[in-house]
Amino acid sequence: MLSTTTTTLLLAASSLVAAQTTVNGSDNFVNAAFKAFTGDQFQKYTLTAAGINASFIPYGARLTNLYVCDQNGTMQDVVVGYDNATQYLHDSETNHTYFGAVVGRYANRIKNGTFEIDGQTSTIPDNEHGGLNPLHGGFVGYDQQNWTIASQTGNSITFVFYDQAQQGFPGDLLNVATYTLTDEPAWISRIVSIPLNDATPIMLANHVYWNLGAFVDEEAVTVLNDTLYMPYADRIIEVDSILIPTGAIN
Numbered sequence: 001m002l003s004t005t006t007t008t009l010l011l012a013a014s015s016l017v018a019a020q021t022t023v024n025g026s027d028n029f030v031n032a033a034f035k036a037f038t039g040d041q042f043q044k045y046t047l048t049a050a051g052i053n054a055s056f057i058p059y060g061a062r063l064t065n066l067y068v069c070d071q072n073g074t075m076q077d078v079v080v081g082y083d084n085a086t087q088y089l090h091d092s093e094t095n096h097t098y099f100g101a102v103v104g105r106y107a108n109r110i111k112n113g114t115f116e117i118d119g120q121t122s123t124i125p126d127n128e129h130g131g132l133n134p135l136h137g138g139f140v141g142y143d144q145q146n147w148t149i150a151s152q153t154g155n156s157i158t159f160v161f162y163d164q165a166q167q168g169f170p171g172d173l174l175n176v177a178t179y180t181l182t183d184e185p186a187w188i189s190r191i192v193s194i195p196l197n198d199a200t201p202i203m204l205a206n207h208v209y210w211n212l213g214a215f216v217d218e219e220a221v222t223v224l225n226d227t228l229y230m231p232y233a234d235r236i237i238e239v240d241s242i243l244i245p246t247g248a249i250n
C-alpha cells in the first residue's frame with residue numbers, strides 16, 4: 001500500500017451567492033476582458049513544481065493527470081483520467097463520468113429542476129434519473145465547456161468561462177479557475193464565480209476521482225485500499241432515493 005501524498009485541495013466554492021450589484025454593460029466588459037475560446041480544447045497544459053506535476057485541458061478546465069512520488073520515490077499518477085484527451089468528449093457522450101472537470105453552474109442535483117428567487121421561477125433541464133432532476137448544471141454543464149486560458153506560468157494556470165444564463169439559470173456569471181502547484185508538494189485549486197447581474201444559485205466543485213494507490217498493482221486497481229480521513233466532516237446531508245437532499249443534516 002502506498003503512503004498518502006501531501007497533495008492538498010483548497011476548494012473555494014461559493015454556495016447560493018446572491019448578486020447585490022448590477023454591472024451595466026457587463027457583456028461588453030467581459031467580452032473585452034476575455035476572448036472566447038479558440039484552439040484545441042483537448043491540448044494538455046502541464047505544470048510542474050518540486051515532486052509534483054499536473055496536466056489540464058480547456059475542455060471542462062479539467063485535471064487529467066497528477067503525478068506525485070510514491071514511497072519509493074517513483075512518480076505515479078494518482079487521479080483517474082484518460083491519457084488520450086479526446087476520449088473525454090466520448091466519455092461525456094456515453095458514460096459521462098465528469099472525470100477531473102469543474103462541475104457547475106450548480107454541482108449536484110436540484111429537485112424537479114425548479115427553484116424560485118425574488119418571485120421568479122427558473123426551470124433547469126432534467127438530465128438525470130429519466131428527467132426527474134438536473135445533475136451538475138443540466139445537459140451541457142461546465143464540464144463540457146471550452147474554458148479560455150487567461151494566464152499561464154510554469155506552475156500555475158488560470159481558466160475562465162463566461163456563462164451567459166445557460167441551461168435556464170438566471171443571470172450571467174464570470175467563472176475563474178486557477179490551479180497552482182507548489183513545492184510542498186501540493187496542488188491548490190481556487191474557483192471563483194462572479195454573478196454579474198441577477199441573483200442565482202451557484203455551486204462549483206472539482207470532480208476529481210483520486211486513486212492514491214495509482215493502479216500500480218492488483219490492490220491499487222480500485223480505491224478500496226485507500227483510507228479516507230475527513231476530520232472536519234462529522235455531519236452528513238441526508239438524501240432521498242435519487243440523491244436529492246431532504247433538508248435533514250445528521
Ligand SMILES: *[C@@H]1O[C@H](CO)[C@@H](O)[C@H](O)[C@H]1NC(C)=O
Nearest residue numbers: 020021022023024025026197
Ligand atoms: C445602468 O443602466 C441603467 C439603465 O440604463 C441606468 O438607469 C443606471 O443609471 C446605470 N447605472 C450606472 C451605474 O451606470
Ligand SMILES: *[C@@H]1O[C@H](CO)[C@@H](O)[C@H](O)[C@H]1NC(C)=O
Nearest residue numbers: 001002070071072074216217
Ligand atoms: C517499493 O519498493 C519495495 C521494495 O522493492 C516494493 O516491495 C514495493 O512494492 C514498492 N512500492 C511500490 C508502490 O512500487
Ligand SMILES: *[C@@H]1O[C@H](CO)[C@@H](O)[C@H](O)[C@H]1NC(C)=O
Nearest residue numbers: 046047048053054067075076
Ligand atoms: C510528469 O511526471 C511524469 C512522471 O515522472 C513524467 O513522465 C512526465 O514527463 C512529467 N511531465 C513534465 C512536463 O515534466
Ligand SMILES: *[C@@H]1O[C@H](CO)[C@@H](O)[C@H](O)[C@H]1NC(C)=O
Nearest residue numbers: 083084085086087088089090
Ligand atoms: C485518441 O482517441 C481518438 C478517439 O476518441 C482516436 O481517434 C485517436 O486515434 C486516439 N489517439 C491516440 C494517440 O491513440
Ligand SMILES: *[C@@H]1O[C@H](CO)[C@@H](O)[C@H](O)[C@H]1NC(C)=O
Nearest residue numbers: 080081091094095096097099
Ligand atoms: C463505460 O461504460 C462501459 C459500458 O457500460 C464500460 O464497459 C466501461 O468500463 C465504462 N468506462 C468507464 C471509464 O467507466
Ligand SMILES: *[C@@H]1O[C@H](CO)[C@@H](O)[C@H](O)[C@H]1NC(C)=O
Nearest residue numbers: 111112113114115123124126
Ligand atoms: C416541477 O417542474 C415543472 C417544470 O418542469 C413545474 O411545472 C412543476 O410545477 C414543478 N413541480 C413542483 C412541485 O415544483
Ligand SMILES: *[C@@H]1O[C@H](CO)[C@@H](O)[C@H](O)[C@H]1NC(C)=O
Nearest residue numbers: 037039040041140144145146
Ligand atoms: C468546444 O469546442 C469545440 C471546437 O473546438 C466545439 O465543437 C464544441 O461545441 C465546443 N463546446 C461547446 C459547449 O461549445
Ligand SMILES: *[C@@H]1O[C@H](CO)[C@@H](O)[C@H](O)[C@H]1NC(C)=O
Nearest residue numbers: 001218219220223224225226
Ligand atoms: C486491500 O483490499 C482488499 C479488498 O478490499 C483486501 O482483501 C486486502 O486485504 C486489502 N489489502 C491491504 C494491504 O489492506
